[in-house]
């Protein structure tokens with residue numbers, strides 16, 4: 001029998017590598033705990049803000065509604081101001097609802113399942129029928145769109161947000177065309193939602209995924225500026241990434257990656 005005697009120097013360096021590895025693992029565990037704690041604090045903050053803002057917002061809505069209902073005696077200018085207050089209250093309400101949603105967003109792998117995306121997107125389109133009918137919208141879905149592995153409610157939110165944005169930020173007087181598909185390599189699925197809308201100026205293509213950033217590419221569209229921030233958080237919770245490629249006046253393509261179904 002051949003006995004290989006390990007050199008003492010070799011053994012020492014293996015031991016010290018083991019120690020380093022243990023230390024790194026400990027650091028990683030501590031960092032993960034810290035991150036979870038920060039995440040919980042942030043979600044609590046979102047909850048508190050949305051909770052505290054609900055009452056004053058509904059009071060403003062209530063009183064302006066009363067004034068508008070008795071509006072016959074109001075000067076035209078005052079009625080106009082009241083209408084504007086109402087519109088801003090709509091936006092505040094959307095922000096509060098989105099912050100509430102963020103406070104409940106708690107995605108972990110125990111919630112993951114295989115999702116038939118054809119069905120999921122069909123549900124979204126049926127649910128958004130009013131938007132689709134009013135905007136002359138065609139949605140083309142790649143026939144063999146691969147299933148995703150993830151949190152159903154989260155991915156429903158992602159696709160619905162991207163589709164509704166494609167309709168919201170459309171070019172006036174032109175039918176909306178939305179294409180949904182997937183490119184894949186060995187490890188990842190890269191889904192895309194492409195539109196023929198107004199496009200996004202290059203200065204905003206990264207920051208639109210941050211909180212409250214609106215690209216200013218259209219004036220009168222209501223929104224919270226939180227939609228894509230929520231979408232990015234959902235994708236990141238799946239271990240994926242999201243980005244956009246766009247040409248002003250030509251349209252935008254939102255891409256996001258998800259790991260393949262294990």
Ligand code: ADP
Nearest residue numbers: 165166169208214215216223224225226227228
């Ligand atoms: P909002 O509530 O303002 O729609 P989002 O976070 O969903 O917030 O989007 C951020 C900004 O990105 C929007 O205000 C808009 O300027 C721009 N945007 C998002 N989607 C599109 C799109 N499909 N085409 C053009 N611009 C878009």
